[in-house]
Amino acid sequence: MTIPISDEIILGAIEKGLSALGENPKQATWSFLEKVYEINKQDIAKNLDEFQRAMQQLFGPGSKFLDDLFREYLAETTHEDLTNYTSFVKCVSELRNKQTVNGQNSNQRNREAN
Amino acid sequence: MTEKSKILLVDDDDVITETLRIVLEEEGFLVETASTGQEAITKSFKNYYNLAIVDWRLPDILGTKVLGSFKETIPKMEKIMLTGYPSMQNAVDSVNARADAFFQKPIDMEILLQKIKELLKLQEQERSFSEEKMTSYIETRCMELAPKGH
Numbered sequence: 001m002t003i004p005i006s007d008e009i010i011l012g013a014i015e016k017g018l019s020a021l022g023e024n025p026k027q028a029t030w031s032f033l034e035k036v037y038e039i040n041k042q043d044i045a046k047n048l049d050e051f052q053r054a055m056q057q058l059f060g061p062g063s064k065f066l067d068d069l070f071r072e073y074l075a076e077t078t079h080e081d082l083t084n085y086t087s088f089v090k091c092v093s094e095l096r097n098k099q100t101v102n103g104q105n106s107n108q109r110n111r112e113a114n
Numbered sequence: 115m116t117e118k119s120k121i122l123l124v125d126d127d128d129v130i131t132e133t134l135r136i137v138l139e140e141e142g143f144l145v146e147t148a149s150t151g152q153e154a155i156t157k158s159f160k161n162y163y164n165l166a167i168v169d170w171r172l173p174d175i176l177g178t179k180v181l182g183s184f185k186e187t188i189p190k191m192e193k194i195m196l197t198g199y200p201s202m203q204n205a206v207d208s209v210n211a212r213a214d215a216f217f218q219k220p221i222d223m224e225i226l227l228q229k230i231k232e233l234l235k236l237q238e239q240e241r242s243f244s245e246e247k248m249t250s251y252i253e254t255r256c257m258e259l260a261p262k263g264h
Contacts, residue, residue, distance in 0.1 A: 022245035028252035035260040058255055 003078045005095040007045035012077060013088075014044060014051075017069035032058055048089045119234050120144045120162065124154040124180060125169040125196065130219070134167065137223055138230075151175035158187040164234055168213075170197035170204055178211035185212060190240070192233040196221065 003009070018026040033039045037054045039047050055063040070088040075081065078095060085091045121138055123131045126149045135145045146161070148154035151172040158166075166184060168177040181193050195213040197204050208216045215229050 021248055022241070024245055025248040025252055028249045028256070032252055032256045032259075035256055057259070058252065 004099055005074075005078055005092065009074070009077050010045040010048070010092055011041070013070045013073040016073040017066050020066070020069055029058070045092075048092055052087065052089050118142060118144045119164040120146070121230070122154060122157060122163040122166040123147045124149075124151065124166060124172065124177070126150065126173050127169070130169075130196075130221075134221075137227070141227060143230075149173070151177070151180040154180050155183045155187065158184055158191075163188060163191055164237060165192040165194065165230060167194045167196060170195060170199065170208070178207050178213075181208070181211040181213055190237065192237055194226075194229065194233075 015026075018029055021029070030041050033041070033044070033051070033054055036057075037047075037050055039050060039054070044051050052063075052067075055066060059066065067088045071082050071085065071091050074088065074091055074095075075083075080091075080095060082091045085094060121143045123134050123138075123145060124147070125131050125134075128149075131147045131149070135147060138145045146157065146163070148157055151174050154166070154168070157163075166181075168180050170177040172180065177195055177197075181195070184191055184193060192214050193212065194215045194217060195204075195208040195211075196217050196219060197208075198219040200218040205216050214233055217226055217229075
């Protein structure tokens with residue numbers, strides 16, 4: 001069953017992906033985001049485009065490897081097949097859209113039933 | 115080491131793999147086995163292993179070929195080659211295939227365990243060093259790019 005996407009799930013996927021670098025580099029990355037991009041860890045899910053830019057600026061082509069990990073962990077948690085998407089940001093955006101459409105359809109069904 | 119190291123045993127001789135598995139699990143390692151070279155390569159695509167112990171002669175391909183593939187799938191993995199047919203040529207081929215150690219059957223478990231621990235310690239040191247370098251790189255980028263006052 002598909003798990004609805006939330007800020008916690010997004011942050012969890014990023015946290016797990018960054019863990020591949022090791023604990024200290026992960027902490028240094030959070031610090032980089034705060035100091036250079038003024039993004040707090042808790043607000044990353046609301047600033048994903050900025051987060052992606054930060055990762056590209058920090059890691060260059062290596063950011064692709066991390067992006068793939070974020071996607072992999074997101075797919076694992078949400079039980080969605082995300083292999084066809086080209087970036088983590090696109091995955092999140094698509095999952096959010098899907099959730100909105102499903103929510104609207106369910107509201108409509110409720111209205112019709114009433 | 116904070117996490118248990120994962121070891122892949124590649125040998126078609128069940129007696130050897132089971133004996134090694136028991137000994138290694140008693141030492142606290144997580145152990146998986148493969149009885150053919152292809153199975154080992156497939157597993158290395160899907161999972162991470164800290165170390166592999168590979169028999170020279172496998173039913174489908176030579177152990178050196180398997181080591182060559184591991185270079186692509188898990189470059190940092192430590193690799194030990196086992197052989198029941200020791201020869202200078204086998205040893206040279208193993209070194210050329212980037213084996214980190216070469217053991218002849220019957221295996222002296224104590225020496226093998228000592229070598230495994232030594233290789234894993236080196237791997238851990240290398241990992242810590244890479245992490246330090248990575249942290250230092252990120253901190254430098256941070257200083258370069260952060261607006262003044264941070």
